[in-house]
Amino acid sequence: xxxxxxxxxxxxxxxxxxxxxxxxxxxxxxxxxxxxxxxxxxxxxxxxxxxxxxxxxxxxxxxxxxxxxx
Amino acid sequence: xxxxxxxxxxxxxxxxxxxxxxxxxxxxxxxxxxxxxxxxxxxxxxxxxxxxxxxxxxxxxxxxxxxxxxxxxxxxxxxxxxxxxxxxxxxxxxxxxxxxxxxxxxxxxxxxxxxxxxxxxxxxxxxxxxxxxxxxxxxxxxxxxxxxxxxxxxxxxxxxxxxxxxxxxxxxxxxxxxxxxxxxxxxxxxxxxxxxxxxxxxxxxxxxxxxxxxxxxxxxxxxxxxxxxxxxxxxxxxxxxxxxxxxxxxxxxxxxxxxxxxxxxxxxxx
Numbered sequence: 001x002x003x004x005x006x007x008x009x010x011x012x013x014x015x016x017x018x019x020x021x022x023x024x025x026x027x028x029x030x031x032x033x034x035x036x037x038x039x040x041x042x043x044x045x046x047x048x049x050x051x052x053x054x055x056x057x058x059x060x061x062x063x064x065x066x067x068x069x070x
Numbered sequence: 071x072x073x074x075x076x077x078x079x080x081x082x083x084x085x086x087x088x089x090x091x092x093x094x095x096x097x098x099x100x101x102x103x104x105x106x107x108x109x110x111x112x113x114x115x116x117x118x119x120x121x122x123x124x125x126x127x128x129x130x131x132x133x134x135x136x137x138x139x140x141x142x143x144x145x146x147x148x149x150x151x152x153x154x155x156x157x158x159x160x161x162x163x164x165x166x167x168x169x170x171x172x173x174x175x176x177x178x179x180x181x182x183x184x185x186x187x188x189x190x191x192x193x194x195x196x197x198x199x200x201x202x203x204x205x206x207x208x209x210x211x212x213x214x215x216x217x218x219x220x221x222x223x224x225x226x227x228x229x230x231x232x233x234x235x236x237x238x239x240x241x242x243x244x245x246x247x248x249x250x251x252x253x254x255x256x257x258x259x260x261x262x263x264x265x266x267x268x269x270x271x272x273x274x275x276x277x278x279x280x281x282x283x284x285x286x287x288x289x290x291x292x293x294x295x296x297x298x299x300x301x302x303x304x305x306x307x308x309x310x311x312x313x314x315x316x317x318x319x320x321x322x323x324x325x326x327x328x329x330x331x332x333x334x335x336x337x338x339x340x
Contacts, residue, residue, distance in 0.1 A: 007303055034248040043243060043310050061305045063292065065248050066221030066228050068256035069266065070108030070132075070142070070198035 001056040018054040020044060029062055036063040072098075076168065080122055088284040094122060098168065100281045103127040103187055105178055105206060106196030107154035109256075109266030110220045110273065112144035114194050117274040119162035119169045123281070126162065127190060129174035130154045141263035178202060180325040183209040192277045193217035196270065198256060200247040201328045207232065207240040208325055211315050216280055218273040218288075223254070225262050225297040227269035230288055230307070231276045234316065237289035242310035242317075247328045265297055 001014050005027070012018060016026070020039065024032050037044045038061040044052060054060070072080070072091060076098075083089040083097075102123050104111045107130035118126055134142075134149040134157050142154075149157040155173035162171050174186060178197075183205060187193055193215055195206045203219065210217040211234040219240050220229045232239045272293065279285045291304040315322040 031248075031253065034252060036243050038305065038307070041306050041308060043307070045312060063243055063305065064226075064228075065200070065244060065253045066223045066226065067200045067203065067253055068198050068222040068261055069106055069110040069196050069203075069220055070138070070256065 001054075003054060003057065004059040006061055012054070019050055020052045020054060020060075021049040023054050023060070024049070031064050034065055037061070038063060076122070079166075079168075083121070089282060093282045093284070096281055096283075097122050097278065098124040100192070101125040101127070101190045102192045102194065102277050102281075103129065103190040104194045104196055105129045105202070106194075106198065107132075107142075107144065107158045108138065108196060108198060109141045109222065109261065110270040111158070111194070111196035112142045113267050113270035114196060114274045114277070115144055115158050115162055116165065117271060118277060119166045119171075121274075121278055122166060122168055123277070124168065125170045125172065125190075127172040127174065127186070128155045128158050128162075129176065129178060129186060130158075131175055131177045141261065141266050143267065178205060180205060180327045184213060184325065187213060187215055190215065192280050194273050194277060195219045196273070200253070203240065204247050204328045205325065208315055208322060210234060211239050211241075212323075212325065218276045220266075220269045220273050222261055222265050222269055223256060224259055225265065226295065227265050227297075228292055228294045229269050229272050229276075230292040231280070233287070233289050237287075238307045238309045239313065239316045241315050241322075242313040243292065243307060245310075245312070245314050262297055265295075268295055268297070 002011050029035055040059050080094045083094050084091055100123050104114050107128050132154050134145045134152050134154055144161050145157045153175050159171040159173055193210055214234045216233050218231050276288055291306050293304045295302050311318045
């Protein structure tokens with residue numbers, strides 16, 4: 001199925017029944033334990049990562065902590 | 071009333087229909103606070119001073135260090151050892167003697183931030199640690215002060231403008247700071263020197279637009295910049311009903327220091 005990750009169309013195998021949590025692991029997202037996930041323009045509660053399925057056409061954004069400034 | 075020399079100094083502003091004499095007067099009457107006189111704070115301070123923002127506060131307890139000079143362009147080699155806010159004030163007033171610079175040689179904390187931000191129209195986050203970034207967000211949200219968040223690391227940066235009560239805040243995106251040492255700092259992971267110049271210049275632009283009341287602010291979306299790919303992207307952000315400070319049932323109703331997010335390294339390098 002085709003989803004959009006950080007603005008890029010990405011094809012992931014359909015048979016894996018991905019949740020947000022397993023997707024993070026599969027594509028080895030950096031800051032995996034802290035990254036903010038926005039699913040279809042809504043910030044997803046971390047507690048829902050394991051139960052939220054990834055669906056055809058989803059738009060997923062990963063937002064990372066950036067603490068620098070000096 | 072603008073003087074003749076001000077009309078000449080700000081002529082390139084005044085001929086813009088979005089600014090004009092009235093807009094320039096608004097800038098001269100305005101007060102902006104910059105927290106952090108480092109990489110992000112440097113371009114913000116220089117551009118806001120040049121633009122004629124009449125009162126600029128700048129807060130930082132650090133002294134200029136040799137390793138700062140690769141990116142903190144407001145500080146010069148001869149300033150090493152001097153308080154950063156003093157070094158910054160000298161450059162700002164040298165660019166533009168119209169500007170009243172108020173210096174705060176102190177780290178912001180839950181104990182002092184509310185009093186410091188109280189007199190300002192717009193706040194710039196130019197800090198380099200999560201404890202400060204979350205504290206600035208919380209203080210600005212609770213006080214209803216508009217502010218610009220900026221963050222940088224290595225070759226990437228991000229910025230968002232927050233209008234408390236109207237647009238999403240930093241905690242709408244990131245409800246709590248990451249654990250201590252979970253995310254590298256610039257001093258650990260490096261930062262390309264021009265990066266804070268790009269992000270800080272955008273933050274200064276936001277302050278000026280806010281003061282003028284012109285254009286569309288960077289609210290409701292976070293702007294991300296990748297210097298290696300030379301790409302900007304913005305991602306739409308909505309207010310989060312579960313936000314711990316501006317959501318429907320806020321759990322944060324008074325300021326506290328996020329001590330868990332503060333590292334010794336951050337303190338030293340801040």
